[in-house]
Amino acid sequence: MQLDYSLKTKEERTALVQKIIDEASPSQLTPHYLEILGDYILEPMTKEEKKNYTLLTKNRLVTINKRETSYEDLVSKFENGEDGLYNLIINDKNVILTPKVSITQDDINSIPGLKELRTETARIEEEAKRATGMRKFKLKKQAIQMHQDQYVLKNMFKQPIYSTGAAHSSHSIQLNEKIWFDEEGEPHDDGLVSLFNPKHISAILCNYALLDEGLRNKHSSDFHYLLEDFDVLLGKTLKDHPILLDIVQLKIAGKQNIEIQKILEEKYQVKYSVEYLSSLWRNKIPKMLADRAREDYILWYYTEVEVGNWKKCSCCGQIKLAHNRFFSKNKASKDGWYSICKECRNKKYKEKRGK
Numbered sequence: 309m310q311l312d313y314s315l316k317t318k319e320e321r322t323a324l325v326q327k328i329i330d331e332a333s334p335s336q337l338t339p340h341y342l343e344i345l346g347d348y349i350l351e352p353m354t355k356e357e358k359k360n361y362t363l364l365t366k367n368r369l370v371t372i373n374k375r376e377t378s379y380e381d382l383v384s385k386f387e388n389g390e391d392g393l394y395n396l397i398i399n400d401k402n403v404i405l406t407p408k409v410s411i412t413q414d415d416i417n418s419i420p421g422l423k424e425l426r427t428e429t430a431r432i433e434e435e436a437k438r439a440t441g442m443r444k445f446k447l448k449k450q451a452i453q454m455h456q457d458q459y460v461l462k463n464m465f466k467q468p469i470y471s472t473g474a475a476h477s478s479h480s481i482q483l484n485e486k487i488w489f490d491e492e493g494e495p496h497d498d499g500l501v502s503l504f505n506p507k508h509i510s511a512i513l514c515n516y517a518l519l520d521e522g523l524r525n526k527h528s529s530d531f532h533y534l535l536e537d538f539d540v541l542l543g544k545t546l547k548d549h550p551i552l553l554d555i556v557q558l559k560i561a562g563k564q565n566i567e568i569q570k571i572l573e574e575k576y577q578v579k580y581s582v583e584y585l586s587s588l589w590r591n592k593i594p595k596m597l598a599d600r601a602r603e604d605y606i607l608w609y610y611t612e613v614e615v616g617n618w619k620k621c622s623c624c625g626q627i628k629l630a631h632n633r634f635f636s637k638n639k640a641s642k643d644g645w646y647s648i649c650k651e652c653r654n655k656k657y658k659e660k661r662g663k
């Protein structure tokens with residue numbers, strides 16, 4: 309049975325999809341096909357139903373109306389209407405949806421409607437966590453769309469800045485089911501794929517080329533966002549480790565250890581054994597990435613979700629989170645932590661040993 313794009317309402321389309329699902333054999337209902345069916349149902353919503361959507365704030369409604377006006381204008385300029393526009397939108401989406409900028413507190417304060425949109429996004433995400441089946445799928449899709457809309461909104465008010473190079477920042481989507489802290493304050497993620505887990509990181513690295521090809525342009529997939537987050541993580545973690553970054557890039561490009569050994573020798577005058585290269589790639593680099601991902605999460609959590617206990621190091625004067633990662637525990641002190649940060653403690657310890 310064919311999808312009939314002349315059907316204009318969500319109800320008509322849902323009824324058709326129901327028929328298709330009833331008649332299809334289970335093997336025909338691949339995740340990819342279900343995604344197409346989901347898109348098919350959701351597509352007319354952007355046109356009429358969203359206007360009556362109770363979730364929308366006034367400001368967001370204005371945004372959507374503006375977008376629709378320009379969209380209709382554009383469509384009318386194409387001989388074959390929407391079909392002719394399809395590629396253009398896809399390209400345009402890529403520009404909008406690969407922001408190398410993140411939404412800052414300043415944005416939230418200054419862009420009208422953004423704060424409300426973020427609150428709603430969080431609410432939908434919460435709802436998605438509790439939902440099951442098709443409803444969960446739809447809610448997740450909606451949450452992703454709302455995340456994207458935040459950037460659309462930002463782009464309307466502020467010219468996006470595209471940075472180049474490895475150390476760029478980006479948005480991060482928190483759709484993980486369950487993240488919990490252990491007694492040491494380290495976060496753990498029980499999700500299917502977790503950036504906190506060195507084994508998962510290693511699996512992503514080993515299959516990077518394949519994932520990149522398959523998911524880079526699939527904005528409706530959670531894995532697309534995972535890959536975006538992964539790139540950012542890679543850039544941040546390895547920006548001060550040019551040799552390790554080179555190893556990752558050469559590995560992803562499919563080079564053998566023996567070739568990488570030669571390239572590094574010529575470029576950096578270092579000689580790494582192939583075994584050492586292999587252990588960097590398999591163990592050290594994934595561990596560094598997972599460690600950084602956990603640290604980023606801790607800092608994000610104690611800024612955005614819960615107000616953490618932040619204290620000033622009495623040595624370097626920097627304000628750091630009172631957490632195992634930044635301060636050592638000290639039962640003798642009032643707040644349970646040493647007054648100087650771990651970094652300063654390590655420096656002092658090294659100086660003492662050096663003397």
Ligand SMILES: [Zn+2]
Nearest residue numbers: 621624649652
């Ligand atoms: Zn310090």
